[in-house]
Amino acid sequence: MMMMAFIACNEPQEKNEIADNLKVKPKPAIVKEFGFVLNDYEVVRDTIKSGDSFGLILGTHGVDPNQIFEIVNKVRDTFNPRKIILGKPYVILKAKDSSQTPKIFIYENDLINYTVVDLRDSVSVYTAKKPVKITKRTVAGVINSSLTEAIQEEGLSYLIAHEMSNIYQWSIDFFRLQPGDRFKIVYNEKYINDTIYAGIENIEASVFYHQEKPYYAFNFMVDSVSGARDYYDEKARPLQSFFLKAPLDFFRISSRFSPNRFHPVQKRWKAHKGTDYAAAHGTPIKSTANGVVIASSYTAGNGNYVKIKHNDTYTTQYLHMSQRLVKQGQRVKQGDIIGKVGSTGLATGPHVCYRFWKNGVQVDPFRQNLPSAEPIEDKYIETYFTAIEPLKNELGQIEFKEPI
Structure with a gap:
């Protein structure tokens, strides 16, 4: 009887395949950000674009319009959807299933601070820091x-x-x-x-x-x-010092305090009891010291103006604003923005006329020995x-x- 031997030439290859299958595949690295494990979600990263709104973004990602209305009403005290800023980044964490329902909306206020709108179960919102x-x-x-x-x-x-x-x-x-x-x-x-x-x-x-x-x-x-x-x-x-040197960060002095100056609008010589700081339209105007706003109003000559009482000795006034940002009775601190440079009232160009009172008399602040x-x-x-x-x-x- 003839005996025949068969050699399985592919045996080593089969063993290698089995060995490969038995190898434990490494688990993906756990990625944590904003206090969430991102591996548990489908992650969408984007930025606020022109025409975007909070509701539009949620709707684009499948949130029901009725639910959007409820969400907006619940979060508006902490996160005002109307104040999202063009170019700001946001992240949406969506369910890892066929529905891909948005679960978390994260708005990055700046590099460090962010706001989380948690859409799971009952809607909640909070702010946090990286x-x-x-x-x-x-x-x-x-x-x-x-x-x-x-x-x-x-x-x-x-x-x-x-x-x-x-x-x-x-x-x-x-x-x-x-x-x-x-x-x-x-x-x-x-x-x-x-x-x-x-x-x-x-x-x-x-x-x-x-x-x-x-x-x-x-x-x-x-x-x-x-x-x-x-x-x-x-x-x-x-x-x-008790007072800032000027109510603007960047400026040039276009006219100083003078007992007799030719007025560029009224075309006559008269006292100029203020210091004019020329700057671009819309430049922020700062309160030069702590105090209380005693006037925030408009007159034909002063235009939009703000007047601040600092103590029983000193009062300051800021004229020709394009916009007033404080109200009468409001407390302000040194450096607070109280308005923006404009040319309202009797003004030929954008500037702020800064007026300074000491004991009820208008004086030149540059000639005062001001307190520290x-x-x-x-x-x-x-x-x-x-x-x-x-x-x-x-x-x-x-x-x-x-x-x-």
């Missing part, structure tokens, strides 16, 4: 033309220049910086997920050498209950000097750069 990491940095710079240019030369955000201008606005005229003026800064930056830059947290300490005179600034908590902070110099004196802000309370003085000592040492270790 995790933020604070990183300390130090920098030195030298002025060749302007502070903004010096900051940009160091590869830093323009926000630092803006913050420095706010800190030193009462002691340094940034329109009169000199080449060779220099500065050192200790500051904190914010990052989301360690990589996404989210702006400046604060400037802890700085020293600005203007015309070879050092101007120190240290950030210090002056009220542990409210968490309020302010800037003081190396001798614990406040950098802030509140000093540090005596009980905090020792704590202050202890707190700024390491910051002074840190500033001292930063090397200045040579001017170009």
Whole structure:
């Protein structure tokens, strides 16, 4: 009898296929964002486009019109659907089934803050923040033309220049910086997920050498209950003044306080008891000090104007606004936006006429010895000097750069 042997040539291949099938496939990485596990949803990312509305977006993704009406009514006190802003990102988390029903709507107010509209079960809404990491940095710079240019030369955000201008606005005229003026800064930056830059947290300490005179600034908590902070110099004196130098951030003085000026509209010589700050139409106008609005009205001469009483001694007034943003009786803080630059009333172009009263008499604010802000309370003085000592040492270790 003849015996025949058969060899299964594909046996190793079959074994490999079986082995491959038996291998445990790695699970997908868990992705968490906005407090949700995104793996559990179909994720839609988009931005608010022209013509979009909250209701239209939900409707596009399959939400019933009657349900949209109920949702809008429930969330409007926390999340006003009418105030969504063009270009802002949003995320919709949808069910992972054939219906793909929207379950969560997330509106990103800014890089850090976001609003969640939870459509599951009963509708709810809340605001939250992304995790933020604070990183300390130090920098030195030298002025060749302007502070903004010096900051940009160091590869830093323009926000630092803006913050420095706010800190030193009462002691340094940034329109009169000199080449060779220099500065050192200790500051904190914010990052989301360690990589996404989210702006400046604060400037802890700085020293600005203007015309070879050092101007120190240290950030210090002056009220542990409210968490309020302010800037003081190396001798614990406040950098802030009772009044801002001007009611605008960017301007040129087009006409000063004068006992006799030729009026450009009335075409006659008369006293000009104010200071005119020319600026683009719509530029925000700020209250120069804390106070109470005693008038927010319109007259043929003043146009739209706001008048603020700061205390029993000082009152200010802001004329020719295109828009008034405060009401009579409203309390305002220094720096609050109270209106916008316009040319209403007797005005030939966009500007704000800033008027200043001392003890009921209109005066030139540039000729007044104006009071400083509140000093540090005596009980905090020792704590202050202890707190700024390491910051002074840190500033001292930063090397200045040579001017170009």
